[in-house]
Amino acid sequence: MLLTAYLLALLALVLAWPVPVALSRARWTARSPFAAMVLWQSIALAGGLSMIGAMLVYGLEPLGGNLLAALRRATTIVLGNESPGELHFWHLFALCTAALLTVHLVFTLLLTYARIVTQRRRHRELLALLSSPSGALDRTWVINHPAPVAYCLPGGSRSVTVLSDGLMEALAPEELAAVVRHERAHLTQRHHLLLWAFEAWRAALPWLPTSRLARAAVNSLVEMLADDVARRSTPDAVLVRAIALVAVGSADDGERPPGAHGGSLPATMDNGEDVDVAARLSRLLTPRPPLGRTATAGVLTASALLLAVPTVLLLAPGIA
Amino acid sequence: MASLGELERSVMDLLWSAPEASTANDLRDRLASNEGPDHAGKDLAVTTVLTVLSRLEKKGLVERERGTRPHRYRAVSTREEHTATLMHEALGTAPDREAVLARFIGAVSDAEAATLRRLLARG
Numbered sequence: 001m002l003l004t005a006y007l008l009a010l011l012a013l014v015l016a017w018p019v020p021v022a023l024s025r026a027r028w029t030a031r032s033p034f035a036a037m038v039l040w041q042s043i044a045l046a047g048g049l050s051m052i053g054a055m056l057v058y059g060l061e062p063l064g065g066n067l068l069a070a071l072r073r074a075t076t077i078v079l080g081n082e083s084p085g086e087l088h089f090w091h092l093f094a095l096c097t098a099a100l101l102t103v104h105l106v107f108t109l110l111l112t113y114a115r116i117v118t119q120r121r122r123h124r125e126l127l128a129l130l131s132s133p134s135g136a137l138d139r140t141w142v143i144n145h146p147a148p149v150a151y152c153l154p155g156g157s158r159s160v161t162v163l164s165d166g167l168m169e170a171l172a173p174e175e176l177a178a179v180v181r182h183e184r185a186h187l188t189q190r191h192h193l194l195l196w197a198f199e200a201w202r203a204a205l206p207w208l209p210t211s212r213l214a215r216a217a218v219n220s221l222v223e224m225l226a227d228d229v230a231r232r233s234t235p236d237a238v239l240v241r242a243i244a245l246v247a248v249g250s251a252d253d254g255e256r257p258p259g260a261h262g263g264s265l266p267a268t269m270d271n272g273e274d275v276d277v278a279a280r281l282s283r284l285l286t287p288r289p290p291l292g293r294t295a296t297a298g299v300l301t302a303s304a305l306l307l308a309v310p311t312v313l314l315l316a317p318g319i320a
Numbered sequence: 321m322a323s324l325g326e327l328e329r330s331v332m333d334l335l336w337s338a339p340e341a342s343t344a345n346d347l348r349d350r351l352a353s354n355e356g357p358d359h360a361g362k363d364l365a366v367t368t369v370l371t372v373l374s375r376l377e378k379k380g381l382v383e384r385e386r387g388t389r390p391h392r393y394r395a396v397s398t399r400e401e402h403t404a405t406l407m408h409e410a411l412g413t414a415p416d417r418e419a420v421l422a423r424f425i426g427a428v429s430d431a432e433a434a435t436l437r438r439l440l441a442r443g
Binding site for chain 1: 325328329332379381399402403405406407409410411421422423424425426428430432433435436437439440
């Protein structure tokens with residue numbers, strides 16, 4: 001039991017710091033954003049599982065030779081109102097921390113979800129009053145604003161893509177088509193769910209390097225995944241031009257005097273957490289081949305193993 | 321008969337373009353004289369306009385002037401202010417950054433913008 005607790009704690013530590021730091025610096029992720037995304041999810045899940053698992057196993061150690069037996073004994077103690085004499089202060093402390101951490105994670109996940117849903121509903125209400133459907137494009141709304149802006153608003157069957165007048169003016173038809181394909185890819189691949197989960201993870205444990213790095217990496221990876229969908233039917237050069245025009249256009253817009261055209265936008269990155277445009281462009285300008293089949297299989301196997309290790313450590317001794 | 325959503329839109333358009341607060345009766349008359357493609361204002365009852373106004377009030381878009389009878393309504397913010405709010409949320413520059421709307425390009429730094437300008441000039 002103690003050995004299991006130490007192994008889980010070690011895994012939690014490794015997944016909290018060195019592994020995410022190395023992965024966020026790795027260059028192969030731009031070549032296979034999908035595999036990288038799977039790996040990040042596995043790191044987050046395995047990290048949380050081993051963190052909570054380590055404290056649970058340590059706390060229950062005096063009650064049984066394995067987790068399942070100890071849990072059965074703990075249930076008898078709680079239900080039978082017996083005195084948990086075998087448990088000392090540090091055991092109880094670990095158990096309480098594990099319980100609090102679990103509640104905290106679940107609660108933050110739900111709270112973040114509620115906040116996002118509220119804000120999205122409000123956004124949709126305003127949008128309905130301020131934009132009009134695009135004549136040519138299905139489920140696409142056009143809003144009257146001079147800055148070139150494109151984004152998608154997820155909401156099941158009511159998902160829409162929003163484009164600004166400024167964007168329609170700045171881009172040629174094929175560039176515009178690339179932007180719309182990019183936004184639709186976000187919606188069809190349900191990227192908002194990933195962004196939500198990793199935003200909640202960061203909000204719950206902001207002091208943990210892994211949660212901050214993971215969110216930044218996931219933000220960047222979903223853009224690359226959407227770019228890759230647009231690239232299937234658009235030459236890279238067209239997409240590059242669209243990205244550059246939109247980025248420069250929104251920066252120029254911020255330099256105009258405020259109020260000159262109904263609300264200008266600050267163009268500076270406020271906290272460096274935004275998606276790295278340079279990384280996105282460089283993989284389009286100097287494309288490198290995607291990871292080979294063996295390498296991709298290796299990354300996916302590693303992801304599966306990462307999840308399997310804490311699960312086996314927790315459950316196997318009890319089942320065997 | 322236009323849907324409530326379309327009516328909300330028409331009413332907000334009128335309030336945004338009106339120089340001063342309007343009564344439900346004014347709004348109904350102006351909606352009825354609208355020559356829009358959907359004829360949103362045809363056969364419109366004042367009670368319907370009041371329903372629309374109270375929905376908009378609940379959403380925080382419209383406010384009622386106190387102490388006047390009949391009530392006079394005005395838009396809380398201008399159309400431009402609301403558009404700016406939406407754009408800030410979309411670009412992730414809003415103070416509350418949790419909308420998590422995947423956007424084509426977020427804000428870029430000045431240095432990045434300069435590099436991109438060179439890139440565009442080149443090709």
